[in-house]
Amino acid sequence: MENIEIAKICGLCAGCQRAINTAEEELSHGKKVTIFKEIVHNKNVNNSLISKGAVFASELEELKGAETVIIRAHGEPPETYDFLNKNNISFKDCTCPKVEKIHEEVKRFAEDGYFIIILGKFHKALHPEVLGTLGYANGRAILVENEDDLERVETLKNEKVYLVCQTTFNLKKADELIEIIEMILSKNNCHLVVNKSICDAQKFINLSSAELASQVDTMIVVGGKNSSNSLELYKNMSTICPSIFIEDINDYKQAFAEIGITLSKDLKIGITAGASTNKAELEELKQLIKKDLEEI
DSSP states (O other), rough: OOOOOOSSSSSOHHHHHHHHHHHHHHHHHOOOEESSSSSSSSHHHHHHHHHOEEEEEEEOOOOOOOSSEOTTOOOOHHHHHHHHTTOOOOEOOOOHHEEEEHHHHHHHHHHHTOOOEEOOOOOOSSOOOHHHTTTTTTTTEESSSSGHHHHHHTOOOSSSEEEEEOTTTTTHHHHHHHHHHHHHHHHOOOEEEEOOOOOOOHHHHHHHHHHHHHHEEEEEEEETTTOOHHHHHHHHHHTOOEEESSSSSHHHHHHHTTTTOOTTTOOEEEEEEETTHHHHHHHHHHHHHHHHHHHH
């Protein structure tokens, strides 16, 4: 292998790429494009769209008068679609098909009287995908991120319960929580249906990155600081070899210095990224490192 390698599977997932492609296609046709919230949790991708003429909106009221609105891959609750339709706002729905399927199933089970449990990130900030899914639960849902939240599950007795996962939730953590939830609900005479709806893309990115991490001296994870899946990837890589997590590729040397790594020609470096980072950025980083090594 070369001294600098990019993981075979990494970078933008199909759902995020589809949303970006849709926005770029609309822009190429001269449309005035408004993207509702960050299209991905990566400032470089978002800034690239802004440079091509896209406008970002964070509140529904900001969408009034928009020509074409892009709904990102994370999906939205029903209230967003109600607002768009009520105000006759044209939109392209780029919700990831896997997330859309979760919404359909949550809606179906909720209408059939099931209480909904969503495994997802919400403690530091409510993950946008979780927010969207929550909107289909008819107001009868519990969010679970870790063991501290299981007291809420204990309150469910003699209920029909449907459990789903944020598509980018940690698989190992999901398995641990589901095992405990199954025991609690069995004891409480509840009927539980589990949909471990974690996206395979995340699993394959982590597996490919882990394989590379086992062969190098250090890993660089590139991603937005508010990207849940990128942070998860970084945590996983850090258990295998010394790793850094950067948003700007130009920061890699400073990040190396902070963990005591010196750039040298015999240092084996692995590069990877979560599902919200453009793979072209990783190629740029690889070339940047090569150029810096030539100056040593």
